Amino acid sequence: MDESKxxxxxxxAGLLAASGVMGAAPRRGVAAEPPDVPPWMKAPGAxxxxxxxxxxxxxxxxxxxxxxxxxxxxxxxSRTPLEALDGMITPAGLHFExxxxxxxxxxxxxxxxLLHGLVQRPLIFTVDALLRYPMVSRVHFLECSGNSQLLxxxxxxxxxxxxxxxxxxxxxxxxxxLRLLLEEAGVDRAAGWILAEGADAAAMSRxxxxxxxxxxxxxxLFQNGERLRPENGYPVRLFLPGWEGNMSVKWLRRLKVVxxxxxxxxxxxxxxxxxxxxxxxxxxxxxxxxxxxxRPSHGMTLSGAGPYEITGxxxxxxxxxxRVEVSVDGGRAWMEAGLAAPVLxxxxxxxxxxxxxDGRAAVLKSRATDDxxxxxxxxxxxxxxxxxxxIFHFHAIQAWGVAASGEVKHVYA
Amino acid sequence: MSTRDLARALMALVLTGCASAPAGQGTGTxxxxxxxxxxxxxxxxxxxxxxxxxxxxxxxxxxVGAAVYQQKCQACHGARGAGQPNDRLVGGQxxxxxxxxxxxxGSYWPYATTVFDYVRRAMPYTQPQSxxxxxxxxxxxxxxxxxxxxxxQDEMNAQTLPKAVMPNQKNFIMxxxxxxGRP
Numbered sequence: 001m002d003e004s005k006x007x008x009x010x011x012x013a014g015l016l017a018a019s020g021v022m023g024a025a026p027r028r029g030v031a032a033e034p035p036d037v038p039p040w041m042k043a044p045g046a047x048x049x050x051x052x053x054x055x056x057x058x059x060x061x062x063x064x065x066x067x068x069x070x071x072x073x074x075x076x077x078s079r080t081p082l083e084a085l086d087g088m089i090t091p092a093g094l095h096f097e098x099x100x101x102x103x104x105x106x107x108x109x110x111x112x113x114l115l116h117g118l119v120q121r122p123l124i125f126t127v128d129a130l131l132r133y134p135m136v137s138r139v140h141f142l143e144c145s146g147n148s149q150l151l152x153x154x155x156x157x158x159x160x161x162x163x164x165x166x167x168x169x170x171x172x173x174x175x176x177x178l179r180l181l182l183e184e185a186g187v188d189r190a191a192g193w194i195l196a197e198g199a200d201a202a203a204m205s206r207x208x209x210x211x212x213x214x215x216x217x218x219x220x221l222f223q224n225g226e227r228l229r230p231e232n233g234y235p236v237r238l239f240l241p242g243w244e245g246n247m248s249v250k251w252l253r254r255l256k257v258v259x260x261x262x263x264x265x266x267x268x269x270x271x272x273x274x275x276x277x278x279x280x281x282x283x284x285x286x287x288x289x290x291x292x293x294x295r296p297s298h299g300m301t302l303s304g305a306g307p308y309e310i311t312g313x314x315x316x317x318x319x320x321x322x323r324v325e326v327s328v329d330g331g332r333a334w335m336e337a338g339l340a341a342p343v344l345x346x347x348x349x350x351x352x353x354x355x356x357x358d359g360r361a362a363v364l365k366s367r368a369t370d371d372x373x374x375x376x377x378x379x380x381x382x383x384x385x386x387x388x389x390x391i392f393h394f395h396a397i398q399a400w401g402v403a404a405s406g407e408v409k410h411v412y413a
Numbered sequence: 414m415s416t417r418d419l420a421r422a423l424m425a426l427v428l429t430g431c432a433s434a435p436a437g438q439g440t441g442t443x444x445x446x447x448x449x450x451x452x453x454x455x456x457x458x459x460x461x462x463x464x465x466x467x468x469x470x471x472x473x474x475x476x477v478g479a480a481v482y483q484q485k486c487q488a489c490h491g492a493r494g495a496g497q498p499n500d501r502l503v504g505g506q507x508x509x510x511x512x513x514x515x516x517x518x519g520s521y522w523p524y525a526t527t528v529f530d531y532v533r534r535a536m537p538y539t540q541p542q543s544x545x546x547x548x549x550x551x552x553x554x555x556x557x558x559x560x561x562x563x564x565x566q567d568e569m570n571a572q573t574l575p576k577a578v579m580p581n582q583k584n585f586i587m588x589x590x591x592x593x594g595r596p
Contacts, residue, residue, distance in 0.1 A: 070498035071489060072538055101535060115446065116454050123446030124453065133443050184444055195460050201541050203534035205460060209589060254457055263463045263524045265531040269516065272585065278510030280521075280581075283589035389514050 054091075061085075063094055064163050074102025075202075077144065079166030082294045082313065088139070088340070088348045090169035092224050097231045098144050098167065100266070101202035104251055108235035111199065113219070117257035120186030127235045130221060133176040138218065138241065139347045141315045143168040143287045145244035145271055145392040151379065152388050156399075156410045161297040161312075164410070165398065168315065170348035173239050175220035178213050182257075191257045195264075196238050199253040206247045207261035208240065212285075216241050219252065242317030242346035243285045244392070246271050276387025287317030289376050290395040291324055291351070291368035302406035305359030310337070313348045316370035320344065323369040324351040330363035330399065330413045331378065337366070362402040363413045379412060459542075461530040465575035468529065472570040473551025475558035481548045482555050485537045494518075494559050499538075503559045506580060519560025523585050525577035529553045529569075550574070 032038040054061065063078035078097040080090055097103075108127045116122035147167035150157040157164060187210070194213050197205040208217070220239040221227060228234040233250030240248050246266055261267065261283075273281040291314035296302060310328075314321045321343055325334035340350035351366065368376045377385075382396035401411035461467040482494075490496060494503030494517070505515030514520075518528055533549045535541050544552070554569040562577055563569070569577070 101538065114449055114457055116449055122449040122454055124449045125446045129445035132445055180442060184442055184446060203459065256458065256460060258462065260462065262460050263527050265527055268524060268527050269522045274509060274514060279584045279586055282585045282587050285589055
């Protein structure tokens with residue numbers, strides 16, 4: 001091999017290492033190998049910062065932006081880099097985004113929440129007033145129902161776990177139970193639904209069943225301990241545990257108690273599920289049981305036979321994950337993975353399974369079961385039932401093919 | 414007892430509970446909301462239901478709407494709603510069961526009132542909530558007319574718009590409340 005080709009390969013290897021492939025060889029020339037003492041031990045380090053940031057070496061761990069339609073900057077989505085994260089909590093700065101007309105810059109002192117409609121007393125709340133209410137904190141995933149929609153396509157998209165499945169994130173959400181505000185307003189007997197509306201330029205709105213509002217809906221003000229990020233609904237958002245993300249209306253400014261659904265654009269022309277025969281499913285609210293292996297996954301390369309950990313996330317909008325099974329032979333044999341505590345209802349659940357790779361081609365799959373007994377379906381069966389035309393609520397099994405070379409690629413198997 | 418009956422019974426129970434402890438009096442709840450006046454509510458209440466509740470006074474026809482559309486909508490949605498660079502709004506009827514479904518107002522949207530509601534709250538993209546009620550009725554009429562749902566001279570107003578029948582409405586299956594357990 002001539003020198004130029006060798007240096008080219010070295011550069012590619014360096015790029016791959018920087019992009020986070022598995023088992024990349026330690027870089028040469030770094031003086032942290034004993035007996036050398038590294039330079040950062042020979043001089044005092046940096047001072048404090050008012051707001052911390054990730055290590056500069058992790059600057060590549062970012063959301064994947066989905067390009068907006070022409071002339072609609074801010075209308076679109078960004079996806080969580082699931083393959084680069086571990087544990088069950090998503091950092092707020094990497095929580096996925098879906099906006100319908102950009103992120104509004106809302107002054108909390110000027111923001112108001114109006115609660116009206118079929119109530120005895122219509123009420124206006126300031127943000128300061130809401131901050132005085134008794135609050136609850138809950139760890140829950142939020143998933144856009146459009147997550148994994150590319151897997152409806154006939155060919156497997158050559159994309160990372162985050163790029164296909166990264167419209168799911170998990171946070172601790174803190175806020176006021178919506179039930180409390182409804183009780184103060186006094187809900188009429190004719191009430192069955194609540195229209196929730198955001199203060200963005202799309203005035204994004206959805207109809208919420210009253211039963212859900214009274215059950216576990218939160219008027220959220222905090223995410224992972226800090227006030228909501230602007231892109232996640234600052235200063236106040238609705239949060240509906242386990243239900244399709246679009247209903248957890250961000251920048252919440254109006255709740256109108258009504259008798260029947262308002263049939264907004266985002267519950268009729270969008271977020272409905274066109275089936276193979278031409279009918280469409282409407283009001284498909286709970287996010288179904290689902291899982292994905294985040295490591296190893298598409299774009300990574302295993303560095304030879306030997307021990308690895310297979311890990312990923314599982315979740316169900318209907319309850320708690322009971323079991324995650326992992327297959328390394330495309331679904332013929334299944335092994336039970338360990339679930340990392342705490343395993344919480346409607347939260348991401350981390351699963352792990354030690355694996356000794358024999359160096360031969362393998363197909364990795366994970367299959368989740370929740371406490372209602374629902375089992376994540378195989379993709380072929382899911383597509384046979386729903387067809388290729390739906391955009392939302394894809395929750396079938398994801399497969400990663402491992403080649404003898406160690407390369408991991410998205411496959412349908 | 415069906416799931417729906419059960420949900421209703423639970424709801425009645427909950428509402429009875431609310432009624433016995435009205436308006437935060439002596440309940441220990443913070444009760445920090447300020448009562449909203451009808452004028453305040455009217456300023457914000459822009460939602461329109463499929464029964465037409467919430468539609469403002471005003472009127473418009475496709476003839477008038479064509480001019481509004483050309484001025485305020487066409488740059489993004491193409492001539493006569495043909496789409497490009499953004500969403501196509503017209504046509505696509507008969508494609509929903511095919512391998513390449515085209516979802517438009519005419520082929521997919523189940524309620525005509527949604528067109529008014531959405532245009533009023535979110536369009537034009539760069540100037541939402543800038544159209545008058547008459548302009549909104551007119552643009553709605555134009556889009557319904559281009560899709561063959563109403564005539565060019567048909568006036569859309571608070572009474573007529575909810576009566577416009579959308580061809581795909583019958584093809585939606587409501588999955589909530591869940592019937593007989595899991596949907």
